[in-house]
Amino acid sequence: MTILGIPILTGIAFLPLAGLVLVLLIPGRRAGAIKAAANIIAGLEFLATLALLVKFDPGSAEMQFVERADWIRAFHVQYLLGIDGISLLLVLLTSLLAFLATLSSWRAITGRVKEYYVFMLLLEAGMIGVFISLDLVLFYVFWEVMLVPMYFLIGIWGGERRLYAAIKFFLYTLFGSVVMLVGILVLYFQYHTFDLMAMLQRGSVLPLALQSWVFLAFFLGFAIKVPMFPFHTWLPDAHVEAPTAGSVLLAGVLLKMGTYGFVRFSLPLFPEASRKFVPLLVALALISIVYGALVSLMQKDMKKLIAYSSVSHMGFVMLGIFTFSPMAVKGAVLQMINHGISTGALFLIVGVLYERRHTRLISEFGGLSSRLPLYAAVFLIMTLSSIGLPGLNGFIGEFMILMGAWNVNWVWAAVAASGIILGAAYMFWLYQRVMFGRLENPANQSLKDLSARELATFLPLIVLVFWIGVFPKPFLHLIDKPVEKIIRIVNPAVAPKDTLIGPGPGDGSSRPATPAEVR
Amino acid sequence: MDQASVVSGLRSFVPELSLLGTSAVSLLIHLFFRKRGRRWAGLVSLAGFLAAAALLVLGPRSTGEIFSGSLSADGFALFFKLSFLLAGVLAVLLSFRFFDVEGSEPGEVYVLMPLAIAGMMAAVASVDLVSTYVAFELFAIPSYILAGIFKKDPRSGEAGIKYFFLGTLSSGIMLLGMALIFGLTGETGYAAISGSLAAGSRIALAGMILVFAGLFFKAAMVPFHMWAPDVYEGAPTPLVVFLSTAPKAAVFAIMVRLIAVVFNRYEVEWRLIFQVIAVLTMFWGNIAALLQKSVKRLMAYSSIAQAGYIAIGLAAWGEPARQAILFYVFVYVIMNAAAFGMILFIRKGDTFGESIDDFRGLARKSPLAAASLLVVLLSLTGIPPTAGFMGKYFLFAAAVEKGMVLLAAAGAVNSVISLFYYFRIGRAIFFEDAQAGPPLDRSLGPLLVVAAAALALLVLGIFPSLLGQPAALSGLGR
Numbered sequence: 001m002t003i004l005g006i007p008i009l010t011g012i013a014f015l016p017l018a019g020l021v022l023v024l025l026i027p028g029r030r031a032g033a034i035k036a037a038a039n040i041i042a043g044l045e046f047l048a049t050l051a052l053l054v055k056f057d058p059g060s061a062e063m064q065f066v067e068r069a070d071w072i073r074a075f076h077v078q079y080l081l082g083i084d085g086i087s088l089l090l091v092l093l094t095s096l097l098a099f100l101a102t103l104s105s106w107r108a109i110t111g112r113v114k115e116y117y118v119f120m121l122l123l124e125a126g127m128i129g130v131f132i133s134l135d136l137v138l139f140y141v142f143w144e145v146m147l148v149p150m151y152f153l154i155g156i157w158g159g160e161r162r163l164y165a166a167i168k169f170f171l172y173t174l175f176g177s178v179v180m181l182v183g184i185l186v187l188y189f190q191y192h193t194f195d196l197m198a199m200l201q202r203g204s205v206l207p208l209a210l211q212s213w214v215f216l217a218f219f220l221g222f223a224i225k226v227p228m229f230p231f232h233t234w235l236p237d238a239h240v241e242a243p244t245a246g247s248v249l250l251a252g253v254l255l256k257m258g259t260y261g262f263v264r265f266s267l268p269l270f271p272e273a274s275r276k277f278v279p280l281l282v283a284l285a286l287i288s289i290v291y292g293a294l295v296s297l298m299q300k301d302m303k304k305l306i307a308y309s310s311v312s313h314m315g316f317v318m319l320g321i322f323t324f325s326p327m328a329v330k331g332a333v334l335q336m337i338n339h340g341i342s343t344g345a346l347f348l349i350v351g352v353l354y355e356r357r358h359t360r361l362i363s364e365f366g367g368l369s370s371r372l373p374l375y376a377a378v379f380l381i382m383t384l385s386s387i388g389l390p391g392l393n394g395f396i397g398e399f400m401i402l403m404g405a406w407n408v409n410w411v412w413a414a415v416a417a418s419g420i421i422l423g424a425a426y427m428f429w430l431y432q433r434v435m436f437g438r439l440e441n442p443a444n445q446s447l448k449d450l451s452a453r454e455l456a457t458f459l460p461l462i463v464l465v466f467w468i469g470v471f472p473k474p475f476l477h478l479i480d481k482p483v484e485k486i487i488r489i490v491n492p493a494v495a496p497k498d499t500l501i502g503p504g505p506g507d508g509s510s511r512p513a514t515p516a517e518v519r
Numbered sequence: 520m521d522q523a524s525v526v527s528g529l530r531s532f533v534p535e536l537s538l539l540g541t542s543a544v545s546l547l548i549h550l551f552f553r554k555r556g557r558r559w560a561g562l563v564s565l566a567g568f569l570a571a572a573a574l575l576v577l578g579p580r581s582t583g584e585i586f587s588g589s590l591s592a593d594g595f596a597l598f599f600k601l602s603f604l605l606a607g608v609l610a611v612l613l614s615f616r617f618f619d620v621e622g623s624e625p626g627e628v629y630v631l632m633p634l635a636i637a638g639m640m641a642a643v644a645s646v647d648l649v650s651t652y653v654a655f656e657l658f659a660i661p662s663y664i665l666a667g668i669f670k671k672d673p674r675s676g677e678a679g680i681k682y683f684f685l686g687t688l689s690s691g692i693m694l695l696g697m698a699l700i701f702g703l704t705g706e707t708g709y710a711a712i713s714g715s716l717a718a719g720s721r722i723a724l725a726g727m728i729l730v731f732a733g734l735f736f737k738a739a740m741v742p743f744h745m746w747a748p749d750v751y752e753g754a755p756t757p758l759v760v761f762l763s764t765a766p767k768a769a770v771f772a773i774m775v776r777l778i779a780v781v782f783n784r785y786e787v788e789w790r791l792i793f794q795v796i797a798v799l800t801m802f803w804g805n806i807a808a809l810l811q812k813s814v815k816r817l818m819a820y821s822s823i824a825q826a827g828y829i830a831i832g833l834a835a836w837g838e839p840a841r842q843a844i845l846f847y848v849f850v851y852v853i854m855n856a857a858a859f860g861m862i863l864f865i866r867k868g869d870t871f872g873e874s875i876d877d878f879r880g881l882a883r884k885s886p887l888a889a890a891s892l893l894v895v896l897l898s899l900t901g902i903p904p905t906a907g908f909m910g911k912y913f914l915f916a917a918a919v920e921k922g923m924v925l926l927a928a929a930g931a932v933n934s935v936i937s938l939f940y941y942f943r944i945g946r947a948i949f950f951e952d953a954q955a956g957p958p959l960d961r962s963l964g965p966l967l968v969v970a971a972a973a974l975a976l977l978v979l980g981i982f983p984s985l986l987g988q989p990a991a992l993s994g995l996g997r
Contacts, residue, residue, distance in 0.1 A: 072909075072983050074842060074991050075916065115882075137912075141903040148897065151942075155950050163950055167942060174902070174938055178931035181912070185919040185927060 003051065007067045009081040009132050012048050012091070016041065016098075016125040023117050031113040035106055038117035042095075042102040045124065049095040052088060058474075060084075061481035063134060063197060071138070077194055080135035085478035086263060086333055090131045090256060093340045097252040098124040100457045101245035104348055108244055108355050109157060116157060119149035120245065127253050131260065136184045136194040140177070143221075143257070147173055150246065150254065158241035165241035172234040176224035183217030186210070187269070200268055200489070208272050215273035218266050219281075225258030228318060229288040232311045239307035244351025247303065251310050252344035256336045259317045263333065263486060267321070271490040274322075281322040286415045288315030293422035297429070302350045302360045305430055306343060309386070312419055313339045319416055320401035324491035326484055328404020333479045335397030338468060342385040342394060345461045349379050352454055353434075356447055362430065367439030372449045376435050378458050383431050385465045387424045393468035528585035531592040534574040534600070535637045541567025542633040549626035557626035558615070564629040565611045568636070572604045583996070588708050589650040593996025596644040598845050598989070599772045602852050603639045606765040607632055609856040609968060613757035616863055616964045621755075621870060625668045632761065635661035639765055643772035646780070648697045648707040651773060655693070659686055659737070662766055666754040678753030685736065685746045693733025699726030700781075709780040718784040727782050731774070731792060738770040739823050740796050740830060741803040748807075751819035756871065759815070760859045763822040764852045771829055771848060778836055779995055793834035794926055800827030801933040808940045815873045817940060818858045821899060824937060825851055831914045831930050835921040843913035845990035850898070850906040850979065857895040857972035863965035864888055867957050875944055879951040884959045888966055889948050891973035896941045898976040901934040906979035906986075913987075 003011055019041030026034050056064060063082035071079040083091065102120055109116045126146030133139035147170055155166030184194070190206055191199050206214065224231040235255075239247050267274050292312030299305035317339070320332030352375065353368075354360050369376035381392070388394035398420060406413035439445065450458070468475055487494055529536070545560040545567075552559060575597055584591045610632065618624035638657030645651040663686055667679015701707060703723055704715045716723055732743065739747035751759045778789050804824025811817035829851065832844040864881065865872030872878070882889035898907030911934060915927040979986050 072987060074984070074987050075839075075913070141908075144903050144908070148893075148902065152949060155946065163946060166950075167939070167946070170942065171935060171938060175932070175935045178935055179928065182915065182919065182924060182928045182931050185916050186924060188916070189920055 003048065007065070007081075008048070008052060009065050009067055009083065012045065012052070012095070013081070013125060013129050013132060015045050015048060016121040016128070019045075020118050020121040020125070023114060023121065026114070028114045034114050034117055038121065039099075039102050039106075041121065042099040042124065045128075046095040046099045049091050049128075052083070052091070056083075056085075056088060058085060058478050059481060061485035066134070066197075071135075075137075076188075076192065077137045078135045079138060080195055080197075081132045081138075082134045082197070083132050084482040085480070086260070086482050087131045089333070089337055089475065089478055090253075090260060091128060093256070093337050094124070094127045094131065094253045096460060097248055097340060097344050098127070100344070100348070100460070101248045101252075103453065103457050104248070104351060105243070105245045106453060108351065112156060115152070119152045123149040123153070123249060127249070127257075130257050134196045136187070136196065136265075138194075140181055140184060144174070144177055146254070147177075150242075150250065153246040154238055154242045157243040157246070160241070161237070162241045165237040168234050169238040172224055172231070176221040176231070179217050180221030183214045183221075186214050186217070196265070196269075204269070204271050204489075206270070208276070211270045211273040212276060215266060215270040215277060218261065218270070219277070222258040222261035222266065223284070225261070226255060226314050226318060227258070227311065228284045228315070229291050229311065230284075232288070232292075235311065236304050236307045239310075239347075240301060240303050244347060244354065247307075247347040247351070248344045251307070251347055252340040255310060255314055256340060259314065259321060259332065259336055262318070262321050263329070263483075267324075267490045268486050274490055275324070278322050278324075282319060282412060285315045285318035285322065286412065288312065288318065289416055289419035290422070293419050293426065296426040297422065299426075300362055302353075302362055302430065302434070303347070305362075305426065306346045306350065309423065309426065310339070310343055312423060313343070313386075316398060316401055316416060316419065319405055319412060320397075323401075323404045323408045323412070324487060325404035325407055325494060326487050328401045328408075329483050329487060330476060330479055331397050331400025331404060333483060334468070334472065334475060335394075335401060337475065338385070338393040338397045341461050341464050341468075342382050345378075345382040345458060345465075346386060348457060349375075349382060352450065357443060362433050364441060365434045365444060366437045366441065367435070368444060368447065369435040371439055371444065371447050374450045374455065378450065378455075378462065379431065379435065381462055381465060383427045385469070387427050388420055391466075391469050393465050393472075396468060396472045524585075524587050528587075528590070530579065531585050532590075533578060534571040535640050537571050537574060538567060538633040538637040538640070541571075542630050542637070545626075545633065546630045549630060557618075557624045557629070560626045560629040561611055561615060564633050565608060567633050568604045568607045568611070571636075572601060575600055575604075584646060586650075588710075589647040590641065590644040591646045591996045592644055594993035595775070595841075595845070595995045596640075596772070598993040599643040599768055599848065600640045602768050602849050603636045603765045605849070606761050606768075606852045606856065607636050609852075609860070609972070610757050610761035612968050613760055613856070613860050613863060613965055614755075616960070616962045617755060617757045617871070619962075620866065620960070621669075621671060623669075623671050625670070627668060628665065628758065631661040631665055631668075635665070635761075636765065639769040642769045645773070646709045646776060648701060648709075648712075652690075652694060652697060655737075655769075655773070656690060658766060658769060659690060662686075662762055665758050666750050666762060668758070669755040672753070672755070674753035675755060676753075678750040681746050681753075682750045689733045689736030689743070691733075692736070693730050696726045696729025696731075696733065699723070699729065709776060712781050713783055716781070716784060724785060724788060727777075727785055727789065728792070730777065731789070734770050734774055735796060738767045738774075738826055740826060741799040741823065744800070744803070744823050747823055748816055748819040751822065752813070752816045756815065756859055756862045759819075760856045763819070763859070764855045767822075767826055768848045768852065771826075771833070771844065774833055775836070775841075775844065776995070778833065790834055790836075790921075793830050794923065797827050797830035797834055797926065798929050800824065800830055801930060802827075802936075805933050805936040805940075808937070811940070812875060813873045814875055814878065814944060815859070815862055817875070817944070818855075818862075821858065821937065821941070822855050824933065825855070825899070827933070828911055828914055828930055831918050831923075831926055834926060835914075835918040835923055837917065837921060839913070839920050840917035841994070842987060842990045843910070843917045845993055846913055846983070846986055847910035849986060849990075850910045850976070853972050853975055854895060854898050854907055857891070857969045857976075858899060860965050860969045860972070861888075861892055861895070863962075864960060864969075865957055866960035871960070872957050875947050877957055878944060878947045880954065881948040881959075885966070887970060888959075891966075891970040892948060893945065894973035894977055895969065896945050898980065900938045900941050902938075904977065904980040906976040906983070909980055909983040909987075913983075
């Protein structure tokens with residue numbers, strides 16, 4: 001599929017870069033023109049990714065729109081792009097959140113405007129590239145390229161401790177990545193290609209011992225990004241210090257790259273090692289769920305609270321992935337999208353208050369609902385979405401993950417469910433302290449409610465929250481086949497018939513494998 | 520050596536001869552035109568470098584050995600020769616502004632540099648112990664003088680003396696090793712030695728270690744690096760661009776010929792030696808760089824660490840490693856030239872700002888300079904899409920191919936360590952206040968050199984085949 005003669009995936013990967021050049025050409029003092037250009041490009045990019053849906057075949061498990069060219073011939077590195085339903089959803093999420101984040105920056109960013117939008121566009125190109133690359137080296141290049149703009153977004157436009165947070169983020173994630181790079185190289189000398197599809201076609205050829213090492217190398221790269229306990233310590237710092245748009249993309253998209261990496265690479269490339277490490281991964285996921293939630297309860301800073309809640313939510317996603325049951329993995333993929341929507345929105349919500357009051361301390365607020373009714377409504381919807389209220393998006397994902405986990409091991413599901421309860425506690429408590437009670441702080445007396453532009457940024461997210469919550473089928477339809485294909489590789493014991501909100505736990509025919517069978 | 524072979528050999532030796540001619544012309548201009556002549560001498564040497572490069576690229580290819588088997592004008596040597604000329608060109612370009620600001624221009628620089636490069640070009644082509652040693656000294660002696668040439672700065676004199684004493688000592692050690700090898704085999708030609716050097720001889724092993732020790736010294740590999748930070752800090756900045764790249768590259772080429780031809784029966788031993796040296800050099804260079812406050816000294820340690828990455832390629836010598844080394848040497852020259860070139864950006868009275876603090880707020884003062892430096896720093900760290908990433912990637916791949924996964928991992932971890940100090944500079948440039956630092960130097964020269972280097976690093980990072988393809992074709996001759 002091509003648009004204006006450009007293959008579409010190349011187009012969506014390089015449109016932000018073309019926009020970046022355009023922004024560079026606008027003189028720095030014309031801040032308005034720069035903002036307008038960046039917003040238009042981000043909007044066009046979103047439309048371009050929507051255009052993918054036109055010719056996309058949702059019933060196929062195969063990679064689509066594949067583009068292939070030699071890149072470094074001597075080392076068999078290819079320029080290889082392609083998407084399946086999983087990548088497509090994440091690409092759409094990325095372009096939407098990037099657009100909204102750009103839109104939300106209109107008034108928040110006053111200094112060094114040109115540089116800001118240059119880095120935003122570079123970041124968007126990197127993020128999209130990660131989700132559409134099927135050559136491991138190309139994937140790695142995008143994966144790393146994206147670190148640089150995020151480093152600058154935190155370091156230049158961040159809060160008080162931005163210098164520390166920026167380098168910490170960079171060092172942590174780079175460390176994980178380079179270890180993964182060594183893993184990629186080891187893989188290459190087993191398969192003699194970097195082409196993911198060719199690797200999967202040959203099947204798993206690595207002996208278990210080697211597979212385990214390479215799995216662990218990839219694990220480090222991905223787990224730091226997710227982030228899983230105990231690799232999460234960069235996250236609160238980076239989130240708290242990042243500007244609002246940075247936090248939105250960090251939580252909404254960057255964290256998904258870790259879980260995406262597990263689904264796309266770790267599971268199908270190292271099926272035996274993945275099964276071997278289930279106890280470790282599930283243990284870390286459960287710790288992340290409970291620990292993240294408990295720490296969230298104790299936060300005084302709204303942003304930090306939501307940051308830690310991400311640790312908890314991403315733990316859910318990891319749990320879902322490592323049950324290897326089709327339902328839970330689908331739930332996990334859907335939950336990636338849900339978390340991107342609700343947490344992205346929550347960071348925007350905090351950003352709105354921060355822009356007005358320049359503080360994020362919960363104790364500074366209280367009783368805002370009377371003064372800011374629109375804001376209160378949006379905040380409430382996103383709070384409910386985040387805790388998984390039935391009828392909203394978060395419920396579907398969490399429910400599918402818990403069902404899948406229950407079928408494998410009820411203890412996992414029980415521990416994870418406690419995370420939901422804690423999640424309701426910290427989110428409601430946050431909402432109560434900020435929005436209810438009497439408006440006592442005089443600084444809050446003159447707060448203005450959401451402007452039209454701000455409301456416009458929230459609107460698409462609110463629509464999605466209800467859409468996925470009420471009618472998730474189109475979304476699940478996209479990921480059905482690709483997920484089943486991955487499950488067939490990693491957990492052949494499970495019949496692939498188990499589909500959307502499938503038969504209950506009593507139905508033996510599609511019973512997911514118990515851990516004993518898995519091993 | 521009969522007359523016919525000398526004449527046919529000279530034909531392949533034209534580029535070197537043209538450099539000797541350049542050196543002589545520069546010397547005359549420098550002597551007879553006094554003040555003004557110094558700049559002219561510089562321009563002559565610049566033209567000489569470009570002419571030599573053109574002669575190399577366009578001239579007749581001979582893959583055979585010349586001068587009765589003492590030199591081999593193969594593609595491998597050609598690749599290195601071009602990298603020396605590149606280093607020379609960049610150093611001379613940066614010299615002009617540097618000596619302008621400093622107010623004194625030692626014209627001998629432009630005489631010595633072509634001479635040194637001629638020596639290096641002979642050294643990388645040498646396939647005989649005698650010619651290797653002679654060529655080695657031919658570039659070593661001018662480098663000592665270059666380091667100490669700047670009389671205005673007492674640090675330069677100290678650097679020259681230090682470099683000279685330790686350098687001659689290392690040459691002596693290397694010569695001793697060569698003597699042992701010669702004593703064992705009675706041969707000086709590499710191929711001949713390889714034929715008669717038996718495996719498992721302790722004397723041969725001792726000879727090999729001594730030769731390598733001398734060479735490690737010259738390449739500033741840990742633990743033979745002590746002189747390097749002081750010399751790089753003391754020598755005039757544009758000459759450091761030359762001294763920290765070209766002689767090292769020449770030494771790497773010599774080492775490659777030694778391991779690939781002479782000591783092929785001692786493969787286990789030299790692989791082990793290079794693994795140890797690579798790990799020590801990377802870690803030491805990077806960790807020591809963490810503690811530096813002066814950009815010049817920081818980059819001195821960084822250049823040590825960068826050479827450690829190349830040693831990975833030597834440890835993993837083989838077909839992929841050969842290409843990786845050639846690629847990285849070239850990129851190393853460009854990165855280092857830019858890294859030291861950045862020191863000519865900030866003006867402090869009649870000298871240049873060298874401390875990290877002097878670079879505060881550069882992004883506001885000159886976005887082009889800041890953007891170029893960002894690319895250079897990313898490349899030095901090894902982050903895509905830059906040539907530094909591709910180079911490291913090729914080197915690590917070569918190591919993994921030989922089963923040295925831990926060595927590759929050590930290299931990868933080092934690139935994370937280096938991020939920390941490279942981005943202390945990045946932080947000063949981008950994150951800190953513009954009002955804080957001293958003003959920008961108004962000359963465009965160094966800025967253009969660094970910007971061109973950055974562009975080259977970016978292009979080679981995105982299209983590595985531009986350099987990788989020629990590297991793949993530049994094999995060792997027989």
